[in-house]
Amino acid sequence: MGYFLAVKKVDPKFFPDMESIKQNADEFGIKVYQLAFNRDLHKMYCLCHSPSKNEIVEHLKRLDIVCDEIVEVEEQNSPSNFETISKFTQIGQTIASFSHDIRQSISVASLNSRLIKEKLSTKDVEQIKIYVDRVEDAIKKMNRNVNEILDFVRVAPLLKKETSIKKLLDESLSEFVSDINISFRLPDYDVIVSCDDEKIQAVFSNIISNAISVKSKNIIISVSDDSSFVNIEFLDDGPGIPKQNLDKIFEPLFTTRPSGTGLGLCICKNIIEQHNGTITVKNDPTRFTITLPK
Ligand SMILES: Nc1ncnc2c1ncn2[C@@H]1O[C@H](COP(=O)(O)OP(=O)(O)OP(=O)(O)O)[C@@H](O)[C@H]1O
Ligand SMILES: [Mg+2]
Known part of the structure; x- marks a missing residue:
């Protein structure tokens, strides 16, 4: 017997904020103690007492419910600890x-x-x-x-050197096999920035890979600069980011993709901030803008 926490992503409109239930054990020996709901994360938490994790999985299977995760917890944790x-x-x-x-x-x-x-x-x-x-x-x-x-x-130190932004973009794009159409809006001279080229290339690759994974057909990459900063903008024509997710997408582990880890943009933000730059996002159409000091 142990306490288990089952977590499932759900549509907010179907659930109350929180519910306490003291149920008798059902036919599988599972006792449900508490249901909690996090409206921001669209997640439902169910604390139960069960003979084993397997019992819960089997029980949910019969009910046609698939949980995102079921974890054994030490003791009856309060809902505030669920997250x-x-x-x-x-x-x-x-x-x-x-x-x-x-x-x-x-x-x-x-x-x-x-x-x-x-x-x-x-x-x-x-x-x-x-x-x-x-x-x-x-x-x-x-x-x-x-x-x-x-x-x-964020433990790796930066290895900065003078780098061509266009060269980094070309190297990032060469990693992808996709029929997405990429167009550039670039100054007629080579924009050079002092940066850790491998890390900035990883940032570009992450943003491009996100645009490809939401099935965008076109990406427009624009670069502009002045004497101290460079702006790099990635605009795609994918489905966009729902307004309520805009301020969450840089958080670690936030993902809406079944196979995503939700680390891509968090890593991008870490790298850009390590360079004393900024990364922002706007919607309609989706537009990521990176500003780096030269
Ligand atoms: N160009 C985009 N268009 C629409 N949604 C996007 C776009 N880029 C990011 N997102 C949203 O932001 C979320 C977080 O992106 P992030 O790159 O951090 O993680 P991920 O792509 O889900 O997983 P991974 O860690 O494998 O990159 C995505 O799951 C998606 O919901
Ligand atoms: Mg990603």
């Missing part, structure tokens, strides 16, 4: 997902280095080159994963 518990669980899941990705890259790298060893005696250079490329790709992927974690917790 904290849920955030920590999500952070745990995010770290688990990073670890999973890194572990996968490690096994790709180990397998291919073993294959290289086996092929060395055959001198089959072409095949060896394929394996070496795979090891290199796996290392690059792990490097990206680790950088994402470091950007999230």
